[in-house]
Amino acid sequence: MKRENLILLADAYKYAHHKLYYPGTTQIYSYLESRGGLFDETIFFGLQYYLKEYLQGQAFTQADLDEADGFMQQVFGRNDVFDRSKFQYIIDKYDGHLPVKIKAVAEGTAVPTGNVLMTIENTDPECYWLTNFLETLLMQVWYPCTVATLSNQIKKVITQYYLETAAGGAEAGIDFVLNDFGFRGVSSVEGARIGGAAHLINFNGSDNLAGSGMAIDYYNAAKVYGLSIPATEHSICTLLGREGELEIFRHILRTFPTGTIACVSDSYNIFRACEEYWGTELRDEILQRNGTLVIRPDSGDPIRTLLAIFNILFDKFGYTTNSKGFKVLPPQVRVIQGDGVNYEAIKDIYKALKDNGISAENLVLGMGGALLQKVDRDTQKFALKCSSAVINGQTVAVEKSPTEMDANGNITESFKKSKGGRLKLVKVNGAFNTVKEQEHPELADELHTVFENGQLTGSISFEEVRANAN
Template sequence: MSRVEDNILLTTDSYKITHHMQYPPGTTTVYSYFESRGGKFPSTVFYGLQYIIKRWLVGQVVTREKIAEAKEYYNSHFRDDVFNEAGWLYILEKHGGCLPIRIKAVPEGMVVPYRNVLFTVENTDPECFWLTNFLETLMVQVWYPMTVATNSRAQKEIIARYLDETADTLDGLPFKLHDFGFRGCTSVESAGIGGSAHLVNFQGTDTIAALIYAKQYYGCPMAGYSIPAAEHSTITTWGKKGEIDAFRNMLEKFPSGLVACVSDSYDIWNACENYWGKELKEAVIERGKLGTLVVRPDSGDPKTVVVKVLNILEKSFGTSRNGKGYKLLPSYIRIIQGDGISYESLQGILEALKVAGWSADNIVFGSGGALLQRIDRDTEKCAFKCCFAEVKGKSINVYKDPITDRGKVSKKGHLTLEYDKGHFKTLQEGKGDPAKDMLVTVFENGKLVKEYSFDEVRENAELPLVKKKRAAMVTS
């Protein structure tokens, strides 16, 4: 007996098992689409469909054993024989267990305003009209990587804006938001999916599962990087009186490169002023010939704490002024704020730094639950709806229009996504120009026909500001 993770026939909602009996007689085509109907962010970063396709849809995914297993489950579950055994056997015998489905989608990493089609699904065999929406449950799960990538990119926009205002370059941007979210995820799989979505925008992570997923499903040899870093247990086991010895040990055991040391186990102000700033000052400076110490506060109000920590470190190590007039600690010492970081809090922290005269170059951020878990399908109001069908040879533009919620009005007919003069527009009812359609066939009849590298995804999702700066450097 296989696990549910191995049997695609078991990866749907219960009620869909009966839907093959509910379509009008003579139905031969069901064509559906996926979109963000609105939500927290005005645009979405489309990412994660390739994972779903490779994980679940490619090759022979239907076998006689899986059909028998599903029939046993569903007959017991419904206490009735409502399972579409004949339909699945047809797929096995006629298509070799490959799914007769076509999926068209926008390029992964593309940033698309909400209320636009992101992908479509349709059956390629008229006998398998029921299959399109059977797959809805699985296909809609693209909401998660898509929303993580969107949330991450929105924070990248905030950081980039403050770097542009208070720093000389954007060079540090790829490492400004570090993923601390592995332990807060609901599973290793969700950590891999969500963590890789964050890496579309940044290159800093402690979520190793994300690296594996980016490599396995997007061919990226190494999508993210980390550094040696202390946690509270490795500091507090030295005892309160031994905290300074724990700090010294970090400098000695990691004599070069970046190293991060949590410093708030007892008294962050004392740690910064007396331990780092006095007793270990010369060791920090000497180590600075080969690397950088990153001091980590991890409690309190971030807006207040980060400014005070910087002010204390300034008294010991001094500062310089960058080209925009903002203060910068020596290159051998920086701080990381890894507590309380979210889309909602980030701007307030960076604004506090700016008002206090500090460049955003002095700080990096770490985020966990707010990065990978404080979202759901309604964050971007993701939905999958049928919009076209053929019944007895007749084309039908299918839609819903609930009188109680006009926000749930769905699109009609065949769809194309077109881009003109800087704007996306979804054309309905077959009125679009196929030559201008940005939806690309990515899967057809069991085969992945278009594959995106992680580099391509990252480039598609890159901020216009970064692209502009990059182009300016090339031309200069």
């Protein structure tokens, strides 16, 4: 299978930049930050994947350059934009290894927005154009960072409701509350890999096998982290039609007489399924199982449906009241909500359970498109900007400070204002803060070199990433 040609992995307009940088430019230094967004902190994750997959070792070959040359001539329809000599220089002098240095905060670290997460600079003055040429590819780290952040923020919500409503060691199950159902909902297998691994930083529940594979292949994970259970889909539960649903349910229970199994139960009437089938006809068989049946509604308003289902299940299976005063189903019965699940809905669902005296431990979640696909670069407002350059031997601070007009017609400073100078990330009284490289010499830089001149200079394991995040 043909690998990607790195020379062609940039926005087309960048191929003219070697001419457009001011004469005498010999270095471009840029940084990545999350400028704000939905959450006030961002978990940094995914850079090692991009370094290993695209940049490590011989990033491009003579054959790649030959292919790119003809391609780019067609793109611009002129021969004075793409300059193959720029790439030929890297092939001849470095055998295709990239003369750049990348520093980054440890992956898995949660950093408040508005701080530097990564820096990149060329190490050969002839390759000043290379720093921001790589922006197109490296900017894609926004995706695993955003998924990891979203998943982590959901874990905080779940943990809070467990602390308020669950008891008796139930919090040990938090790692399996949010399950990744997103493989089919992403735009590519690579997206499933990267987003799936980002979720596994925070949780262990996943039907996205690609995420576990990515963690093993690119982060040397010691094991498969995404764990799952036998579960049905509608093609199984509708095989015998409406009148045969009970028989299908019975068959499912007897196929897996022990352990946890999930069954979608809204093929026809979720309330009848809970009351008459699960709660009456199969009740005793369920309660005698050495395992848990997880009942899955998959349509309707999540809160109204869940509250109605729990009332039925409490009536049919009974419940205990934990030490915090909340109802808990017998351990043989739980519910999973996998439809209409997103960050705001999760907060509303658990609040509704709490308001109705229902412990959070009765419910687990499946999240697909909203976990892996309903995010974009602006969810956390990612940007990669030049902040320092060397021009004719002089180091200059580079920044932009745009203005914008507010609703009242006033001219104000834009949130897109960038930082100037060479930067470092330090901890002041335990809190991250971005400062100029020469400031606070007594404080260690939390940005560490991870890539230099074509080679990874340090590798982080998936276990270390998870430890940093949790």
